[in-house]
Amino acid sequence: MDNNILLLKYPNTQLTELTGGYTNYTLLLEGSDPLVIAKVFNKNNGDAKSELHTLTLLNDSGVSPRIHDYFEDDTSSYIIMDYIHGINGQRFLDQGDMDKTRQIYKWLGVRLASEIHTIKHKNSHSDLPIIELMNGIDSLDFVPSGLKDKVKHFLDIHIEEDKTLIHGDFGPHNTIVSDNSMVVIDWEWGGWGHPLQDIAWTVWFVHLHYPDFCEELSDIFLSTYRLHSTLHISEEAVKAFAISRVLNILNRIQYANINVKTEWIRRLEWTLNTNFVG
Secondary structure, rough: OOOHHHHHHHHOEEEOOOOOEEEEEEEHHHHHHHHEEEEEEEEEOOHHHHHHHHHHHHHHOOOOOOEEEEEEEOEEEEEEEEOOEEEEHHHHHHOOHHHHHHHHHHHHHHHHHHHHHEEHHOOOOOOEEOOOOOOOOOOOOOHHHHHHHHHHOOOOOOOOOOOEEEEEOOOOHHHEOOOOOOEEOOOOOEEEOOOHHHHHHHHHHHHHHHOOHHHHHHHHHHHHHHOOOOOOOHHHHHHHHHHHHHHHHHEEEOOOHHHHHHHHHHHHHHHHHOOOOO
16 A cells, blocks of 8 residues: 555654554554554545544544544545554453453443433534444345344334434444553444444444353443443343344445355344343
């Protein structure tokens, strides 16, 4: 990828690719002051604008990295934001550091309930996509018909909706954690939607990837969220929104290889058969 535009705008810096939680192609601009990263998208990728508008909405809140600039060249778009010092939150789970992990799940509940979901669509003019409870399963030809019928059954639900800001892929994997703080990163799936979009995905993630700890961590997260919100959280609703989030990904992978499709069909079936709220 040609990064000449970055070197022209930020001379005397060295570009180093980052991993450890960041999605897309993310570069650290070593030598910049303040220290910043460039998140690079294909110019035609609509997720770039979603992240740009979300970060702009949250700028200086402490919830997300502070944004400094946005520009494009012939092929790419670039979001320049603060480099956040710390460790990806999922790493503490992978290392079995349960004391820190419990703290992270409390922080997830607080951040989501009191600092993200308090931002209401009706009070904002930010140009973000509307994210609905997704159905549209019939258009996915690679999903078996039996699963489609089960999906329709679980999504046949009425939920009163007051749209708030949602992250779209919320969980420890999209956080940078230091000793006493947590910053939420990777907002490219952000938009306006029901708070259960984020709540369901957080408990879905820990149930799928960390079944030995899922009940304890889900309880910590949900209990903390409820301390800061009056939102009613039921098993039926969480299941519906978890299915909806999986359908969102299934729509995104329609042209992926057969192994990717097979894995996400497996995850859809697993979601249909799993209880997420005790």
